[in-house]
């Protein structure tokens with residue numbers, strides 16, 4: 001099994017962490033999805049990573065769906081509790097944290113446009129979602145080491161991947177100062193080998209994207 005990933009991608013990091021937590025062996029194929037030479041169009045009609053390339057030639061894409069696939073195919077150790085309310089709480093956090101990434105990705109590329117072509121209302125709209133999403137993650141986590149009850153799982157993988165990515169791509173956001181509880185939460189997540197071994201770092205995009 002191969003995973004197409006990018007070093008800064010919070011979406012791909014979710015999958016790398018889940019596979020590491022479950023000790024599932026895989027080959028990492030690192031690409032820059034925004035460059036013209038990416039192989040993604042051959043594997044995912046949406047041309048996005050992460051993509052899992054399975055040994056039988058089939059593919060699995062979309063980070064939240066890949067997490068679901070991994071949980072079903074490799075149930076041990078579980079990253080979701082057995083009960084519906086617990087599962088839904090993890091999936092709610094996954095939707096929230098992934099939505100923060102979606103909003104900030106739009107800002108990231110807006111900032112790449114020549115200044116005269118940037119839209120402030122568009123940026124403001126997306127940044128409201130980033131701020132609102134982080135505030136909601138902080139509210140849900142509170143002062144606990146895990147986002148849902150007392151067990152690490154998909155909610156923490158997604159929240160930690162989003163926060164770690166903002167540290168790399170948008171350090172001036174300063175979420176650690178605004179939400180000291182989240183800073184402590186993230187420090188706790190970073191003690192896990194699965195988080196340490198997937199610490200994000202930027203790639204350079206050489207093709208024209210916007």
Ligand SMILES: N[C@@H](CCC(=O)N[C@@H](CS)C(=O)NCC(=O)O)C(=O)O
Pocket residue numbers: 006008009010011033034046047048049050061062063064098105
């Ligand atoms: N909804 C997707 C988002 C994935 C995504 O946006 N990936 C970025 C890299 S961080 C990408 O491959 N973008 C290329 C493109 O949109 O053309 C998921 O959760 O997997």
